[in-house]
Amino acid sequence: MSEPIVKFQDVHKSFGDVKVLKGIDLEIKPAEKVAVIGPSGSGKTTIIRMLMTLEEPTAGDIIVGDQNLWKMEKNGNMIEANDKHLREIRGDIGMVFQHFNLFPHMTILENCMTAPIHVKKESKESARKHSIEMLEKVGLGDKLDNYPSQLSGGQKQRVAMARALVMRPKVMLFDEVTSALDPELVGEVLEVIRDIAKDGEMAMILVTHEMDFALDVADKVLFLDEGVIAEQGTASDVIEHSKNERLQSFLKRFRS
Amino acid sequence: MNGNWSWDTFSEAFPIVLEGIWITIGLTIACYLFALIFGFVWTFLRRVPFKPFNWVVTWVMEFIRSTPPLVQLFFIFYAWPMVPVVGMALDPFTSAVLGLGIHFSTYIGEVYRSGIDGVDKGQWEASTALNFSTRQKWMKIILPQAIPPTIPMLGNYLIIMFKEVPLASTIGVVGILHMANSYGAQHWAYLEPLTIVAILFLILSYPSAILIKKLEIKMNTRFDKKAVLNGSSKGAVS
Numbered sequence: 028m029s030e031p032i033v034k035f036q037d038v039h040k041s042f043g044d045v046k047v048l049k050g051i052d053l054e055i056k057p058a059e060k061v062a063v064i065g066p067s068g069s070g071k072t073t074i075i076r077m078l079m080t081l082e083e084p085t086a087g088d089i090i091v092g093d094q095n096l097w098k099m100e101k102n103g104n105m106i107e108a109n110d111k112h113l114r115e116i117r118g119d120i121g122m123v124f125q126h127f128n129l130f131p132h133m134t135i136l137e138n139c140m141t142a143p144i145h146v147k148k149e150s151k152e153s154a155r156k157h158s159i160e161m162l163e164k165v166g167l168g169d170k171l172d173n174y175p176s177q178l179s180g181g182q183k184q185r186v187a188m189a190r191a192l193v194m195r196p197k198v199m200l201f202d203e204v205t206s207a208l209d210p211e212l213v214g215e216v217l218e219v220i221r222d223i224a225k226d227g228e229m230a231m232i233l234v235t236h237e238m239d240f241a242l243d244v245a246d247k248v249l250f251l252d253e254g255v256i257a258e259q260g261t262a263s264d265v266i267e268h269s270k271n272e273r274l275q276s277f278l279k280r281f282r283s
Numbered sequence: 284m285n286g287n288w289s290w291d292t293f294s295e296a297f298p299i300v301l302e303g304i305w306i307t308i309g310l311t312i313a314c315y316l317f318a319l320i321f322g323f324v325w326t327f328l329r330r331v332p333f334k335p336f337n338w339v340v341t342w343v344m345e346f347i348r349s350t351p352p353l354v355q356l357f358f359i360f361y362a363w364p365m366v367p368v369v370g371m372a373l374d375p376f377t378s379a380v381l382g383l384g385i386h387f388s389t390y391i392g393e394v395y396r397s398g399i400d401g402v403d404k405g406q407w408e409a410s411t412a413l414n415f416s417t418r419q420k421w422m423k424i425i426l427p428q429a430i431p432p433t434i435p436m437l438g439n440y441l442i443i444m445f446k447e448v449p450l451a452s453t454i455g456v457v458g459i460l461h462m463a464n465s466y467g468a469q470h471w472a473y474l475e476p477l478t479i480v481a482i483l484f485l486i487l488s489y490p491s492a493i494l495i496k497k498l499e500i501k502m503n504t505r506f507d508k509k510a511v512l513n514g515s516s517k518g519a520v521s
Contacts, residue, residue, distance in 0.1 A: 081408050110417065117414045128409035132427050141423060142413035194413060 031090075032057045032119075032197055032230055033078065038087035040073050047073050049254035051087070057197065060224055060231045062241035062262070065251035066277055071234045074251070075200040078232070079122045080113050091116050091198075118146075121196030125203045127183040129175040129190070135162065136171040139190045147194070154193070161189040165219050181212030185219050192223065199223070201233040213237070220244065238281045242266050250274045288474060296476040300462045304483060307458035310379055311445045317384030318444070319437070322391030329396065344389045353450050356382040360454040379451035387444055394436045398429035435499035442488050442495070449480075459483055 035053035039046070047070040055061055063071045076082045077089060080096065089096040098105045099112045130138050139158035143149040149157075162168055165185040175183055184204055191199060201220065205213045217240050224231060224244050235241055241248055241262060248265040250258040258271045266278065328340045347355070359382045364372040373381070402425050410420045452461040463476035 079408075079412055081411060114414055114416065117411075120412075122412040124405060124409065124412075126405050128403070128405035130406065130409070130424060130428075142415065145419050145423060146414045146416075191412070 029056055031055055032092060034090040036088040036090070038077065038089060039085045040070070040077065040082065041085045047254055051256060053256065055230050055232065057230055058228050059247060060245045061233070062245035062248045063232060063234045063251055064238065064241060064248060069251040070254050071251050072202055075122070075202055075232055075234055079120055079200055080117055091119060119197040120200065121191035121194050122200040122202065123184070123187050123191050123204050125207050127187045129183055129186055131175050134172050134174055135167060135186050138186060139193050143193050157193050158189070161193050165189045179212060180208045181215045184208065184216045188219055188223070196229065198230045198232065201231065201235070203234050203236065205237060238266060238278065292470070292472050292475040293479070296466050297479055299466050300459050300476050300479045303457055303459035303462035306456060307448055310376065310451060310456060310458060311448050313380045314383040314387065314448065315441055315444055317380055318387040318391045321384060321388035322395055325388060325392030326395040344392065347386060347389045352383055352386045352447060353453065355386055356450055356454055375451065375455040378454055379456050383444065383447060383451070387440060390440060391437065394433050394440070398433040399425065401432060402428045431502050431505060434502055435495050438495035438498060442491050445488055446484065
């Protein structure tokens, strides 16, 4: 058994008085594919947003590799992480958003090249080469010089994936990446995710409402309910054989 | 020569009034540059994440905007030299640059802020996810999107400012209004020289207004190159 690449230890998160997460314990191994399902408002998205450093946990530890993400040591004490610390660890994590968040003032190719060049200090030529490879992989090799506004939602989301992939993260987060898409465009995006999943090495956490897809791709499924992990196991354990009543009624709504 | 329009007076006054145009234009540009730069300072100060400090900055901006620029001009020119310790006498041109520049910088600061607030929150999140540094986020992602939409508004302020610059004649800056006034006083003929002033302002500000209108249209359509293919992703901002 290899060491987990991501660990959550009793992680809590509140927004004001609202407790969204009430003690999350979680381990993700390298290359593991994890689907997070659950009713809306259950805190699914908050879990990955904390891992991407977009939200700070109220309590608990998030460990990436062997480093505490939100805390760092100073003179023997653990203090709140500063920006430098976050930047060091964040490089291992990538994210794809529900609303794509492409940079509208850049072409598709520039969207992919900008971070490798400015963050990873790759040469322009190599960033360009890798970006084109990635865009071809997601089926957009013919759109390099288009602007995001010229693409369909599905195409935008595939660009967003290529943009995250060129940074070669060890963990990739998918935040309901098909929820903002027209139904007929969902398939092409799921197809690309399946493709990425097959390549192996990268761990993936998918927050999703696509149950069949989760069953197909994920090694492990977490059912999140009212701020805790109510059920977890292999996809078939959780989705096909669970006795948890709330999970059953949640699934029923997707299976009718 | 009182009461009736005279083309002789007009042609005599015209070159004299025109002499002031460089001061008027120069003062406009100087005030505007000052306001553009100082506007950044306000925007920056307002973003300091410390509430009481923010309140003070907001209050000071509100104070500056709520007092007439003429009063501010008089204060800087006449009252400032009498302020103990920090007070000093400034020449009319410098006083005008400071007075009008600071006054308009509070408006320009608001324009910058609206531009920055207009950038979707997702753009910040995506640039965090790609691990950009704070500086890179501003320079590569946020400002390139925040500034272009503000250009028409900034242009409007240039025209508004141009029209406020004659206020400086009250403290003795020798622009076209001042030239016209002194011509009028010498020859007891105000109709022609002041008409010239109005015409000069019209000639300069009207084409500028048209130019800005064009800029605005260009800015509004800057990323919609040709047909937008099926961009129907439910209010998503890409």
